[in-house]
Amino acid sequence: MTKSAILVAHGSPSDPETQENALQALAAKVQAHLPGWQVRGATLAAKGALETAIEAMNTPLIYPFFMAEGYFTNRILAPKSQAAGLTQLAPFGVEPALTDCAEATLRGVLQAQGWQAEDTALLMAAHGSAVSRTSADSTHAMQAQLSRRLPFRTTRAGFIEEPPFVQDQARDLGQAICLCYFALNAGHMLEDMPEALDTAAFTGPVLPAMIDWPQVPALIADSLKRA
Template sequence: MLQAILVAHGAPADPDPQEAAMAALANRVAASLPGWQIRGATLAAPDALEGAVAALPDALIYPFFMAEGWFTKTNLPKRLNACGGGGMRQLRPFGADPALPDLMITVAGRAAQEAGIAPDRAALLLAAHGSQVSRSSAEMTEALAGLMRERAGFARVVMGFVEEAPFLQDAARGLGPAICLPLFALSAGHVTGDVPEALAEAEFAPEGVLLPPIGAAAGVPALIAAALARSVSS
């Protein structure tokens, strides 16, 4: 039986809600992949990754992260090595999936339609993490923004970050009608606190619409299932 472990960062201060979210996501992915055993785990929950590796020793590792960075390149492999999963195959992260731009276009377009916003007269604001020490989050966001400018049909596509310039509160100011799509995998602290606080400071509402993070979109389980299926067929 094929096996996979979906791994996210989680929330160290309160790991249980994100651990439950990853378990639920694993169940939804498994519903699209008969014959697979799939578990979710976060790095933040004590012994969660270790328990998943012990239960599924032949699993593929799917990083539910938005970018390649220290966690996917260094921390996760180190943790896997330490618990006997050093030989496991690690796939590209969620944020690097080639199907993600199409999902973003669908989510943003549907939100604009539901809000009565004409995309060709509105802005799409991509809210992302950013970093003062690594370019990986910004580079991922810049690449996705470029694709959105080409294909999404919005008048403007702009970026704003929580932890580096252009900061989200500055990017969101004065946009007029807009859709804000947070480029985060889980609804943790940045999504529930930093993003809405930055938009409030920028007076983004009432013309702007804040969406749930892209990792919570309805199409995500199918996207992950497709990535896992491709990994074994190739």
Template structure:
């Protein structure tokens, strides 16, 4: 049996809840993966990744549950993996199929609410960065691809750590509006910063779960893990 580890950032100030939430997420992916046992670890939980590496057989596949191929994926994660032989896959946020899969989930949401896309505003709440253009570039490219897949009335992107803010992006939207957090996991930013920014804008629409928790995305991660071993 092959083994894979889903790795996320976690919550440095309170590691355990995020570690438990990721384990639940990994269990759902595990149920969908073929001939792959799916484990999990957050970088923020001291020693969690190292302990998991010691317990799984050699050559596990590492799936970074991140929205950009930035410092955590290219530097922090390899450093933590050390000399363990592993294969690191591309992170969720740059999966070429992510926009289409998210569009599928958004169409389902619109259908459930009996909303027409042409009458619905979409706000994409993303992390951004005060140090690197990479996270915002990924989010903006994602938004541009979504525009071509679902004909929303408007698609605006706002960021936690750089302008325009999420409140700027949500300003002027009506009751028929969706806010999609462009995050891999439901952490502090999604639980606190995003709702606060939406309140600041007087947002009266619907705050959706994060991109990473969409059922089509879980299935896609399972598919990627299975394919990684089939092509090895």
């Protein structure tokens, strides 16, 4: 029996096709690490995409490509998974290997810039939420783990939808790196983040959304194999 999985993200209600295509591309990269598997992508914002993918596959694992547990994973996606009799895994943002991935990426940026962590600040920029603590909690957990592994001069976390806001936390950091704790290149990454960093006059390296990290497909594939 062919093993299968569906990567599910929120997507973008204002531009569902772009994010649907991006997630399908990620799914293809994950499948390349899983011979004999069938892996697809679907976003909640693309009407009927998840249901169509489920119907086309044989009891797929549901892999939430979200940065934290929250409303969409628990209130929207989980009931759909349960109704179809499918296993829903923990979201991408709580993968244990993600910390290793982030550490390696930050070390690479430091080396490329010729910087030392002791002279550099780390800004963690994330979604946040006005109604749920899970997004901020997940971000702070990653911030704490990275602080233990890399001796940054200081680390700060800032959010788009709750205080402390990115534009405030990004001010007066001097030599600094911004780690964007976002899954997709959707509205927050394409519009809100550039505006916030510009407002703060932040000029350091800004890491891309997680979907564009080259290590991510293998990380997801390893997680699916363990499920």
